[in-house]
Amino acid sequence: MAQDSSFQKKDIWRVFFILLFITLIEFVIALAIPESTMSQPIKNFFYIGLTLLKAFYIVAYFMHLKFEKTFLIYSIILPLIFIIGIIIVLLYESDFWLSIR
Amino acid sequence: MATNATVAQEEGKDIWNGGQSPFGASYGKLMMWFFLLSDAFTFSALILSYGALRFSAPSWPEPDVVFKSIPFVHTDLPLVFVGIMTFILIMSSVTMVLAVEAGHRNSKKEVVKWMIWTVIGGIAFLSCQAWEWNHLFHEGASLWNNPFAPHNVNFTQLFFLITGFHGFHVFSGVVINIICTVMAARGAFEKRGHYEMIEKIGLYWHFVDLVWVFVFTFFYLV
Numbered sequence: 001m002a003q004d005s006s007f008q009k010k011d012i013w014r015v016f017f018i019l020l021f022i023t024l025i026e027f028v029i030a031l032a033i034p035e036s037t038m039s040q041p042i043k044n045f046f047y048i049g050l051t052l053l054k055a056f057y058i059v060a061y062f063m064h065l066k067f068e069k070t071f072l073i074y075s076i077i078l079p080l081i082f083i084i085g086i087i088i089v090l091l092y093e094s095d096f097w098l099s100i101r
Numbered sequence: 102m103a104t105n106a107t108v109a110q111e112e113g114k115d116i117w118n119g120g121q122s123p124f125g126a127s128y129g130k131l132m133m134w135f136f137l138l139s140d141a142f143t144f145s146a147l148i149l150s151y152g153a154l155r156f157s158a159p160s161w162p163e164p165d166v167v168f169k170s171i172p173f174v175h176t177d178l179p180l181v182f183v184g185i186m187t188f189i190l191i192m193s194s195v196t197m198v199l200a201v202e203a204g205h206r207n208s209k210k211e212v213v214k215w216m217i218w219t220v221i222g223g224i225a226f227l228s229c230q231a232w233e234w235n236h237l238f239h240e241g242a243s244l245w246n247n248p249f250a251p252h253n254v255n256f257t258q259l260f261f262l263i264t265g266f267h268g269f270h271v272f273s274g275v276v277i278n279i280i281c282t283v284m285a286a287r288g289a290f291e292k293r294g295h296y297e298m299i300e301k302i303g304l305y306w307h308f309v310d311l312v313w314v315f316v317f318t319f320f321y322l323v
Contacts, residue, residue, distance in 0.1 A: 009202060016195045023187055030165070030180060030322050044323050051318040055311055062198050062307045069125040076134055083145045090153040097157030 007061065015061045022050050022057075133301045137308045140270075144312050147266065148319055151259045162249035162256050164321050170236055183321050186229045187313065190271075193222025194310040201303045204296025209285060212296060216282040219306065223275035230268050234261070260320060267316055270309050277302050 029043055060066035065073055124131050155161055165179040172182075196218040203211035237257075241248040247257040281302050290296045 007202075009199070012195060012198045012202065016191065019191050020188070023184070023191070026318075026322055027180065027184060047318050047322045051314055054314045058194070058307055058311045058314065062194055062310075063304055069123065072124040072126060072131070072134065075124075076138055079138060080141070083142075083149070086145075086149055087152075090149055091156065094153040094156035097153075098159070101157065101159060 007064065007067065011061065015057050018057055019054055022054050026050055127297060129297065129301055130304070133304050137304060140308065144263075144266075144315070147259075147263050148315060151263060151319065154255045154259065158253050158255060160250055160253065162247070164323075167237075167249050168233075168321055172232055180321055182229070182233065183317065186226055186233075187317055189222055189226045189229065190310050190313050193219050193226070194307055196222060197303045197306045201296075201300050204290070204299045207291070207296065209288065209291050212290075212299060213282060213286045216278060216285060216299070220275055220278045220282060223271055223278060223306075227268060227271055227275065230264065230271075234264075263316060264320070267309070267312055270312065274302075274306050274309050278306065 026047060029038070029046055033043070065076065122131070126134075168183055169177040169179040170182065171178055171185075196215045200212050200215035200219060203215060237260075242257045242260075244258050244261060245254065247254045250256060281298055284290060285296070285299065290298060
């Protein structure tokens with residue numbers, strides 16, 4: 001019915017090349033850029049940003065979530081807020097563990 | 102893509118008046134989404150424990166040093182093999198979307214063709230992982246021993262636990278993909294009049310790819 005407006009063969013390949021390109025950027029950061037030009041924390045920041053971007057493309061286009069009903073999108077995305085909460089808690093906690101080791 | 106198959110939403114009708122799902126998706130697809138949400142929490146728990154243990158460790162092995170071997174090549178090439186594995190999994194995700202797309206056109210031949218490619222991609226990924234694990238075993242890595250940082254065994258434990266759990270997901274995915282390919286080839290979905298089953302297993306397969314994207318970042322890059 002409505003699929004003509006959403007996602008077609010050429011879009012599939014476009015998303016594939018985006019994912020491939022992002023992965024290649026990650027490799028360039030990991031292998032071609034020396035530690036002196038870009039320190040590890042900054043590299044990590046880029047890795048995580050690019051990973052979330054890849055995750056967006058997979059979920060939105062390959063899993064087709066972008067074209068689902070708004071209510072379905074929110075009921076999948078909003079519960080993931082808990083993960084952000086536990087990340088903050090564990091960052092504090094692991095810092096403490098390190099200090100007592 | 103309100104498929105030809107699923108519960109159709111009548112245009113302009115208020116979705117909250119009952120008689121139809123506000124999600125606009127079939128029961129099976131909705132439950133697959135909720136299963137994947139719970140599975141996402143499971144994987145988050147594993148990866149977050151990994152993060153916490155790694156942050157609290159005074160030293161941690163360098164991924165460039167640990168993951169540098171490729172089959173049949175005797176020089177050290179850091180991260181190239183895992184790059185190949187990542188490419189294989191993304192590629193098999195693409196063939197899965199192509200199978201779903203062919204399903205919307207009710208083209209049985211194309212669905213079977215792309216599903217077979219997806220199964221091949223999954224098996225290729227599992228073979229690569231088997232080789233990598235085997236190689237690490239030979240270097241002395243195990244749940245009890247970490248040759249890369251002898252005082253802290255957490256690295257190998259978490260590596261085998263998390264890639265193992267992900268690999269088990271890939272394995273289940275391959276099995277279900279094979280079942281669906283056989284069903285499609287025998288015309289089971291054609292008889293049903295729709296290929297929604299391919300869409301549902303497709304969601305699962307993309308989720309496996311999604312988890313790998315995170316595993317790749319946190320084990321091999323960071």
